[in-house]
Amino acid sequence: MLKVNIDGQNLEVAEGTTILEAAKKAHIKIPTLCYEEGLSIYGGCRLCVVEVEGENLLQPACATEIRDGMIVRTHSPKVREVRKTLFELIIASHDISCELNCLTCSRNGSCELRKVAEDIGITEIRLSPINKGYGEDKSSYAIMREPNKCITCGRCIRKCEEVQGIGIFTMANRGPATIVTTFGDKGMGNVECTNCGQCIHACPTGALHEVYHYESVWDVLHDESKHVVVQTAPAVRVAISEAFGDEPGTIATGQMVAALRRLGFDKVFDTNFSADLTIMEEGTELIQRIKEGGTLPLFTSCSPGWIKFIEHFYPEFLPHLSSCKSPQQMFGAIAKSYYAEKNNIPREDLVVVSVMPCTAKKFEAKRPEMDGDVDYVLTTRELAGMIKAAGIDMVNLEEEEYDRIMGTSTGAADIFGATGGVMEAALRTAYELITGKELEKLDFYDVRGMTGIKETEVEIDGLTVRAAVAHGLGNVRKLMEMIKAGKEYHFVELMACPGGCIGGGGQPIPTTDEIRQKRIDSIYQIDKNKKLRKSHENPYIKKLYDEYLGEPGSHRAHELLHTHYTARGV
C-alpha cells in the first residue's frame, strides 16, 4: 500500500491507483470531461490537473499514479485559476452563442459542460465563441452528429473502439482543425456503424443524438384521418421515469401507458406481445434446426445493432441467424395485417409507432426488406420529451393497462430487455414444447447478469442444449471468434449493447453500469410478479395462431414474421 496525502487527508491506496481514484476515495470530486470509467485514459481535457508537491507543472489526476508519500492539492488557488481559464477555452470552442444554444440542445438537461461549470464555479467567460462552421452529419438513419458542439474529448471514439470493438470514429486533422470524424469523412450512415448509439452515452455534450422522429409522430397524432398505434419495448418501462427525476430502475409501466393515451395514441400496445410471438417462431426454428440437422448454432436476431454487426464483420455466418424478424418488426407486420383487417382500418391510415431503448431500431424500421411494418421509432428519451412537452406529469398518473390483444404478454417477454433474457425465454418454451413436460425451475441464473459472455447447458429430452450469451459488441466479437475457432453451441443470444436493451443507445442519460444493473433488477422483478411467465402460455398468442397464422413456422408466419439479411462486408 502507498501513503498519500490529498488535500490534507491521509490515506493508503494500492499500487497503480491514480490520483483521480484516490481522491474519489477521500470524497473529493475532481472535474473531468475526457475521462470515462471503463475507457482508456486520454489525458486531453486537462480539467483534472492537480498540484503535486515537488512538481513545477500541474499533473493530470486521471493519468498520474500515486507514488508513495505523494502530497496532492486538488483545488489549490493555482489549480482553480488554471481550471477556470481552461474552462473558458473549452466553452469558447463549444460555440455557445445564438446559433448554438443550450436551450435547444438535446442535452439541455444532461450536459456535462454545465455540470463542470457549476462544479468549478464559473462566473464569466471572457472569450468570444468560435464558430467552427462544420456541417452536420445526417447520413445515418439512426444517429446524427453535430460537430460544432464536439469538444474532441474522444470518448465516442474510445467507446466505439474499446467497448463495442468497432471503431468507426477517428480524429482527423491537426491543431484547432482537429475533428472527430468517420473514415474518409464519409458519415456515420456510410461506414460500418451498427447504430447502437453507445457513442451518445459517451458524449458529454449534444454533439451526438438520435435522428428525431417525434416531430412526425406529433403530426400523425394531430391528424384525425390516422389511426395511430404505439408499441413499447420491455426496457423502456424500467428507464423512462429516470427522465422525470425518478430513481434508476423505477418501474413505470402503468404510468407510461396512461401518458401514451393522453398523448393521443389510439391504441397502446406492447412489444412484449410480439416478443412472445418471437419466442414461438424462434423456438420452433431452433427445434427444427436441431431435429433436422440445420445450421447451428442458431443466433438470435432481435438486436438490430448485432444484425448490422454480423452483416459487416461476419457475413459468412449469416445462415446461422434466425430468420425471425425482431419483436418490433413482428409487431408492425401483425398490426398492419391482422389488426388492420380485424378492425377494418385501411393500411394507409394505420400508423405504427414504436418506443424503443434503441437507436438502431430506427435503422431497422427503414430496412427495405421490411419497410412499412413500422412507421416511426421513438427512443425512450424522445418519448419522455414528448410527455414533458404535452405537460403530462407522468410519474403521478394513475396506472393504466395496455390495450388488448396486442398488449398482453408473459414474463418471458419482459426479460427480453436484459442480457440473457431472450435465451431464458426461449429455453422456457423450447423445453416444454419438446418434452411436453412442465419446466420446474423457470429461472436460468447462469445467463443473467453483467458478465460479458455467459454459458449454460440444459438437458432437454436427452439432448444437452449448449447455449451462450454475449452483450456489448466487444464481447460479441470475442464470442464470434470462439465460435469461429470451433466452439460448439446450439443457441446463442447476442445483443449489441452492454447489459442488453436496458443499456440501449436510446435510454436516458446517464446510463452507467450501476444504472444498467438497477434496470435489469426491475426487469426480473416484473417477470417474477407475472402469473404467466412462458411465451407459449400467452392466450392471445394462441388466439393469433388459431385465427390468423395457423401454426408457428407456417407459410403465413413466414411471409409476415421472417426476413433475410444482407452481406455487407467491410
Add this chain to the structure above:
Amino acid sequence: MEETLFLKREEVKDINNYDFPALKKALKMKQEDVIVEVKRSTLKGRGGAGFPTGLKWELAFKEAADKKYLICNGDEGEPGTFKDRYLLEESPLKVLEGILIAAYAIGADEGYIYIRGEYAKPIRVFSRVIEEAREKGILGENIFGSGFNFDLYLVKGAGAYVCGDETSLINSIEGKRGRSRIKPPYPVEKGLFDKPTVVNNVETLASAAEIINQGADRYLSLGTEKSRGTKLVCLSGDIRNPGIYELEFGQATLREIIDDFGGGLKNGSGLKFVVPGGISTSILLEDELDIPYTYEDLDAAGSSLGSGAVIVVGEDHDLIDLMLNVSRFFMDETCGTCFPCREGNRQIYHMLKWKKNGFTAKERQLIKDIGKTIHLAARCGLGQTSLNFISSVLDKFEDELMVRGDINVEG
C-alpha cells in the same frame, strides 16, 4: 574568435574512406563500459530537453526485453534550427556511427532514423548511406566480426512539428496519429511497439560517436562544469553571416556569437531582441546578451538554450507581426489532443490577428492567464513552451504593446 571543432573536425561522406573508428572501438568494449564512458562525459540530449544521454542508455540497457529499439530523431522542426540537417548532409557516417554505438550499448538490433519530410537532401544522402552500409556489412549481421547485429530503417516525417517529441515520433513510426503519449511509461520502458526504446537526437548521437572516438576526457576538458563539450549553434535572422557554428560551451557570450561569428546585424540595423534557443524559448533583450553561451547561464537569464537556434531580430520588425507569425505556427502545430494547447493557441492567434493598436489591460490579463494555463496544464513540451516567445515579448515590450491611455480602444 575561432570555432571549436569537435564534431565538425572530420567530415567524410564517402563510406569507402571512413573507418568507423569509434564504432570499432565501442564494439571491443563491454556494453556497460560504453554507457559508463558516455555517462562520464555528461553529454546532454541536444534535441532541446537536455536529458543526460548516458542515463537514458543505462535505463534502456537495464530493461529486460526480447527486443529493443534505437531511434535517431532527425525531425528537426524547431524554427531556426538546422544543425541536424547539416550533420545529416555533411557527416552522415558519423551519425550512423553514433546510431550503431547507441544500439550496441543498449542492446537493440533494430532501429529507425526519422527525418522530417521537408529534408529532401538529407533523406537522399542518408538513404544512400544505409544502402551502402548494408552492402558493406556495417549494417546487418555480425558487424565488424563482433557478433553485433543491427539494421536501420529510414522513416520520413509528414510535416508535423509535434513528431519531434519522442513519444509522438514513436506513434508516427507505428502509423498512429502524431501525438504525445502519457508518461510514464517512458520510452526506455515501453516505447516503439511497446519495447524499450531510446530516442536520441542526431547531434546527440554524432557527439556520442566522437566521445567514444576521442574519449570522455577530451570532452570533459571542453566547456563549463555544467555544460560540457561543444554545441552546434544555428545562427540566423538579421545578421550578416548566418550559419552553423560549433562552439565550446562558455567560449563566447551571446553578443560575441552575434558579432564575431554572425558579423553583426545586417544593413546597419539596431538589435531589437534575440531568441536564444528556437521559438519555444523566451527572448532576451540587447542588455541581456553579455552572458556566456551555456545551459546554466541561459536558464539563469530566464530563457533556455533549447535546440541551439539563435535568432537575431533587428529593430525594423513589427512586434505584433512577429508574435502573429509565431502564434500561427503553434496554433497550426498543436497536435489537437489536449485542450489548453489546442484552444489556448487558437485563442491567442485570434487575439493577435486583429490587434494593431495594442492591447488593453483586460486582454493583457487574458493572454497572461491563457499562457499560464497552457504552461501548467498542457500535455507535452510543445504546449508547455508554446507561449514562451509571446509571453516574453509582451513582458519585455509592455510599454510598446499596450494601448496608451489617450487612445480609446474597446476591450
